Amino acid sequence: MVMKTKKRFVLWDSIIILVLFAISVYLFYLAAAWGISDYLADNAYRDYVTGPGVHWENLILSLSFGLLLAVVNAWSDTPRVRRLPVGSIIVLKSLLYLLSFAFACTCVMLVFRLFLFSPEELASIIGSTTPKFLISASLWLTMCILMINFIMEVRRKVGPGNLSALFTGYYRHPRMQDRIFLFLDLKASTTIAERLGPEKYSRFLRQCYYDLNEVVLDYRAQIYQFVGDEVVLSWKNQVRDTPLQSLRAFFDFKEKLSSRKALYEKKYGVVPLFRGGIDAGVVTATEVGDIKREIAYHGDPLNTAARLLELSKTYGDRLVISGKMKDEISNAAEFIFDYQGEIQPRGKTEKVAIYTVRNDKLGSLS
Incomplete structure (x- = not known):
């Protein structure tokens, strides 16, 4: 595929x-x-x-x-x-x-x-x-x-699709969009950076992102941001199986990194492991900046996904998703969802149900 x-x-x-x-x-x-x-x-x-x-x-x-x-x-x-x-x-x-x-x-x-x-x-x-x-x-x-x-x-x-939007000024006025956001973060990034040093650590991250590119293409994701050792992927939530595809993208990325274990150990002495947090909902898409322009998204789903990413450390560096994401996923026999209770993100009055996600075919990686 x-x-x-x-x-x-x-x-x-x-x-x-x-x-x-x-x-x-x-x-x-x-x-x-x-x-x-x-x-x-x-x-x-x-x-x-x-x-x-x-x-x-x-x-x-x-x-x-x-x-x-x-x-x-x-x-x-x-x-x-x-x-x-x-x-x-x-x-x-x-x-x-x-x-x-x-x-x-x-x-x-x-x-x-x-x-x-x-x-x-x-x-x-x-x-x-x-x-x-x-x-x-x-x-x-x-x-x-x-x-x-x-x-x-x-x-x-x-990114594909954004150039024409920037040329035509499509996002000069805020647009409301239903989107899914997957936050990815490298486990033990500080320790790895200290061990490898700045230059080698930079090459290490680049290698991880090159491996991520194939997954992005495969699941038609948009790379929204690179922030240090963190990557944010996004999808327009317009097709019924898009929420399921975002989960598959996360686990396929982990599987790809695992399949390249020998390469990473030989070149860097460490195998990367990424954890993730996913949420979905309506956000505002708008063009920001003048000297440097880009399309930015604002809304609760980004804040919630970032919070879920932090919680992934508590649950064994797994993928953590919101209850809303869980409700939107159908035909997900390949995944196991474990209910972990509710949280109340800062600034929100409503609590958010959270689930950790496992994929048995990846064994200990999930």
Whole structure:
């Protein structure tokens, strides 16, 4: 299931890039009068530019280029590449995109040769290419690829779905949303930090978060915040099985860390163990900040989930959920819920029922 979700994520990225690239190609034909003026003046390209050939070129170029992008994106999404600085990723992917574009151009020429133009016509078109056109096309292509890569990396930084919301100002006015929040916290983080030292501890946390990424993709979660050794995941509570998925995400993350026990012991001498707290409810989503903007959530579910995370230490570092979350979960035969009583969070008049959650397939990890 993880691989299918990752492929879907990469495919969606490729579709976005393909659309952006197709738009950029059309913009080139509309805006690059300086580059094509020579052809229009001597009629060498008049029939081609004003006829169906230019549209066939854009279609073939975009489709073949898009397929290659899927391959490049799949490769660049590996942990080894994602660990590179953002600038290095942009440059590396841009170079690979240029190579892919050269291959796509070869595909265009092949289709032209087989279906659209005679050898003489194709030779005339290629032979009449001027340095002015090559310069304008190369500059436009380079800028488009760099800009597309920049947009895609910014999209990753703010999270899928948030970039368009920030551009359009969707959250400039507060919006009410029903959401689920999972707070994750590293057990014995202070002890581990003292043992490893600042630099190695930072690498340790990064490794944990890279392992978390696959779980996030698999369960379509949104990473709301990284706060030191704490991570907050969130879901829109619009589908019936979303509460159940949030529980599965927690235990699958623990299982993934357990499966990589040998790696963590070899590199860091310690295996990470995360505890969690989950609550659900209506929150306010709004855009905050000016110099640095982000989408923030405010409401009782976040405060309650944070309190449940603190309580997880009392209950053997397990997952602790609210009674409201328990009531929203159906068909949860894989989980065991243990009622632990009620608490009254600070500032609230109503008490909150709490449950610890176990998953027998993980044995002692749960």
